[in-house]
Every structure is written in C-alpha cells, then in structure tokens.
Amino acid sequence: MIRRIAVLGAILIALIIPHTAAAAPIGPTVSGSFDRLSYAPNQAFRFTVVIRSTAPIQDAGVSFVVLSKSRGGKTLFEKTWDGLQLPAGVTRLEAAGRLAAIGARDGVFPAVVRLRAGEVVKRVRADLVVVDRRRHGEMLVGLVWNVNALPTTSRKGVYLSRANAGLVRGGRNPGYLAMHVGKLARYPRTRASFNIMPKLLHELLGVASGYRLKENGRIVSVRSDSPEAGDAETFLARMVELMRAGRVEAIPAPYAYPALGELTARGWGQDVRLQIGQGQDVVERALGAASTPGIFSPDLKLPLPAAKLMRRAGGEHSIVAPVEGLDPFRSYGVSVGNGRSMRVALADLEGERIITSGPRGRVPRDLVAHLARARLARGKRPAAAVIVVPAGGTRRPDGTLVDSVYRVLAGTPWVRTVTVDEAVTATYRETARLRLPAVAVRGDTKFYYRRVDDARRWLAVYKKMARPDNTMARRLENNLLVAESLLWTQDGPGLRARGMQFAGDVTQTVASELARISMPTSQTITLPAQSGKIPVTAVNGTRYRLQTELHLSGEQVDFPDGRVLRMELRPRDNYLTVPVVVRTGGPARVNVKLVGGGVTLARSVVHVQTTYFDRMMLLAGVIVALIALLIVVYRKAGAGSGR
DSSP: OHHHHHHHHHHHHHHHSOOGGGSOOOOOEEEEEESSSOBOTTOEEEEEEEEEESSOEEEEEEEEEEEOSSTTOOEEEEEEEEEEEEOSEEEEEEEEEEHHHHTOOSEEEEEEEEEEETTEEEEEEEEEEEOOHHHHOOEEEEEEEEEOOOOOBOTTSOBOOSTTGGGGOOSSSOOHHHHHHHHHHTOTTOOEEEEEOHHHHHHHHHHHTOEEEEETTEEEEEOTTSHHHHHHHHHHHHHHHHHHTTSEEEOOOOTTOBOHHHHHHTTOHHHHHHHHHHHHHHHHHHHOTTOOSBOOOGGGOOOHHHHHHHHHTTOOEEEEOOOTTSOTTSEEEEEEETTEEEEEEEBOHHHHHHHHTSOGGGHHHHHHHHHHHHHHTTTTSOOEEEEEEESSSSOOOOHHHHHHHHHHHHHOTTEEEEOHHHHHHHTEEEEEEOOOOOOOOOGGGHHHHHHHHHHHHHHHHHHHHBOTTOHHHHHHHHHHHHHTBGGGGSSSTTHHHHHHHHHHHHHHHHHHHHTTEEOOSEEEEEESSSEEEEEEEEEEOSSSOEEEEEEEEOTTEEOTTOSEEEEEEOSEEEEEEEEEEEOSSSOEEEEEEEEETTEEEEEEEEEEEEHHHHHHHHHHHHHHHHHHHHHHHHHHHHHHHHO
16 A cells, blocks of 8 residues: 555656657747838838747748738738857848839838747748838827826825835835836926826925825925935926926826716716816826816716816816727817817827837837827828826836836837827817716615715805814814725725725714814703893804704793894803793793704703792782772771661
C-alpha cells in the first residue's frame, strides 16, 4: 500500500513539475513601423521590419505588403526577402517607396508583414496613413482630461488622507494633475480641456490655505506655508496662467459629480441647481473668471430637465455619449424651451478606447489612423473628435502616455487641437437638432437614494429655519451634495457605505439640533381682565438663531394679532407675549405649537384665568346681601308702624 502511494505521488509530481529539457524554445518575434505616423500624397515612405530571435534562423522568409482600401485588398506595394540566414538577436530590414508611384493618394491602407521561419509563421499589421490636408482640411481634436476623485474630507471637513493633495505634488515625481500641466507646457501649440471635479478643486483650495488632517488617530494642522500647500497653490496658478493664454479650458461639472439622470428622475431639480451652481462657484474661486461657458455632464448622460437647468445657469454646451444614427464628429442643438437651445457635442468613444484600453505601444499610430478615417470620411465638412479621457478606468494615463498623445497630436500636420468650446462652435449648424435620449435609473441604487432622500427632507426643514449666516446649514448642504455623487455607487468595497455616511450625518445632525428645542409642557396664567397678554417660553439649546412660528388655538379665546406669529429663537431662553381675549367667565385653555420648517418642534398648554370674574362674583354677593338686608329692614319698619 505504501509503495503504491509512493508511485502515485511520483507520477503526480512528474506531471505537475515541468521539465526544463522539454520546454519549447521561444520562437522569433516580428514587428514593424513606418518612419512617419502619416504622410502627404507626394511623400516617400520607409518601413522597418524588426525581427528578434534567441537563436539563429536558417532559410527564413519575410514579406511586406501594402494593400488597397478596396474590399478585395489589391496589392499596391510588395517587398520580399527569401533565404535569409538570421543570426540570434535583432535583425532589421527596410522597404521604401513613393506614395504617388503606388497610387496611395488618400486613406488608411493596411500593411502586413509576414515572417516564415521553418514551420513558424508570424504576421503583424500596421497602417499606412495618407491625408491630403489641402483636399480635406483639418481634423479638430478636443481632448478632455476628466479628473474626478473620491472625497478625502470627513463630514466635519477634516482631511482623512493626503491622496488628493498628492495629485498636485511637484518635484521630480509629480502627481497626476501636476504631471498634466508639465506635459502640456512642453507643446506650446497644443490645447486641452480639463474637467476637474469641483469637489476636488474645493479640497485643493483647502490644501493651499492650510488644513486639518487626521493622521495616526490624531488631528494635526498642515500650515499654509507647508510644501503641500505650496504645490497646490503652484498648480492652481499654472492652470490660471494656461487658461489666460488660451491653452487650457476648464469645464465645470456639478459640484460632487452626481448622476443627473438619477436626480431628475426623482424630481430633485433643486438639487441639480445646487450642484451646478456650487460647481461653477468653486471653479470660479479656484481658477478665476476664464472658465468655459460649457458644463460637463457626469457619466456623459444628460436628461432634458438637467439640460434646461444647465442653460438657465449660463451653460451653453455640454458633452454626451454618442447617439445612434448621428455623426459623432459634429455638434447638435437641443431645444430647452422658451425658444432657447443648448449645443451638445458627442463623445468620441473609439478615441477614448485607444488611449485608455488599446495596446499601449500602438496608441500613437492607432489614434492617428482613427482620426484619419474620421477626417477622410467627411470630405471638407468640419469635423471634431471630442475625446473624453477619464482618470480611472482600464488604464490611468501616466506621464509617458500623456506625453505620447500630446506629441502625436502636435506632430500631425492635418490635426489641430482645440478646446471643447471651439470644437462645438466649429461643427455646429442651426439645422442639426438632437433629441436627448431618456436616462434610465439604475435599479441597484434604490436603497442608496432612499437614504439620500431622507437627508434631503431633514435638510429642507432645517434650511427653512436657518438664517443666511448659519454655518451648520452650509456644512449639511455640502454633505448632501457629496452624498449624491455617483462615485459612491460605483463598484468598490464599502463605497456606498461611505457615501451614506454623508447622508446619515445630515439626518442625524438635524434631528439632534431640533431635539434641543423645547417648551414648558403647561403653565397657568391669571389675567386681571378678560383681555391681556400671555407669556410664551421656548428654549433653543443650539448655537444658532432659528426662524420659527407659534401656532395658537383655543375655545372661547380670540387672538388679536392672529393665530400664527413669527418667533425668532435665539440661543438659550426666549420669551414672547401673545395678546388674547377670553370670552368666557371661567378658565380658558390656549394650545401653543412651536413650528419650524413645517415640522412641530414643541407643544405647550397655557391655562388662562381672570380676576374679573372673581370681582364680579364678589360684587354680586355684596349686592345680594345688601338687598337682603334692605328687605329685612323694610319688613321690620313695616311691623313697627302696624302697632
């Protein structure tokens, strides 16, 4: 039995552990590229084939073919190398020709390299891009770097990490945003647009002016003269400088990057207005007045109600996902009512895919080939590719990739980079109209937005009571906007729980504040007459002045100043005298409700008595006694005279 187990174990080990001697040798690899990413029709081309092998190759064959654009793929150019004796290492072969001689006038022509080494056959493809700029004009490219990030501040405004501050880190290893500014500065004729989430800009403003950071379980102060603050200030200043030079366009987004379709479908138009307004305000504070008239729509979905609100806020254009049947390289008008319209550009998703998900080494040539196809398919009509590149996704663009994108766009003669505002203006025609598609609400977010709705209703109550200088109301409103961010509803561990903490803070804080307001349960007041004033007492245990109302009711009681009286609650004790008229000789009951934001905060009962009734009863008793006395005297007087 033991022997059998040992034999089986040896067999398993032999099957599992690979033998070095049996490993297949690594075969040769082949690649190739043209000496330019694109050509004019009158130019010559050169193609270099690169073969790499770890061992010598005998009797190898290589072919290079350029095919026509036609369906049959007619051969325009061919070069072959037969009987090659290739040494180990790298071998380079070159093929050259003139485009006019092979009839490659305008187009993206497929080129194929084929390597035969014994029984091994390998192929690689490249694109020969030929564009006559004089015949077709320029291809406009509006490159939009879409930068959003999860908030790093707590519900009380304390920074919980340095992550977002690190985005603007300077020095030899710059942060993501600082890197972008540095790379763009190297290409003076290149323009770009940035949608930096306003909540992120808000945090960067805080970093620049000094902030409180929770680190290792304790809160420390990061001064305004710290290196972090200096980096944030430098980044913001460089952005302003580039914007003033016309190199950069800053496109505001709604403050916390909400899904506008989710908000409008629930009838939360007021929240959309707040998000848009706050986003514009933050961009204005951080980057000055040179921001674009456009407004960025998170997730590239723009419901018509949100488009109307954007237009009312001064937004003239936005970007949406492609719409089936429409040319994605032009802009369209959207009617928003009252004879007004808003311009909308369609995002170039293929350009985004190439930059964020395509083979990294082929990004420059694949991007040029894609833009060439778009340009050539439209003749001389204006065309613009609006490419929105997210900071996350499959691949976050690093410095090398960003530099290669800027370099290829700056170095392609028939490509001109523009801002989104310029792209929309250049490709817009009044007759080109777009009906915005309906935006579906995600079914898996119902519970999340139910909690947000609870916070909305509590905040609405508190805001009706708060004065304009109430800092608590402003903090809670900010937390509500943050809770509405679509970033929390993405896939990720604990993201929704973190978002709901902001909503929960609003609900709990308002409930706690309102619980600090009270009135005596009951009190008894004696008036000297049937009309007079009764005192009403309320205690405000919060730190803020609050606007409330007294709602009065009672049988056999009139209220000359009305049944609803305004009452401003100052912190601590508050008193108000209420005129009343009691229409009964006996005790009367006055019911008092303290109402704020449409919610009853406290109740009290005032029992009212009057001394007028007691005096009248005493007088009546005296009069009765006097009458009785007079009757007695009169009778006695009559009896005496009868005798």
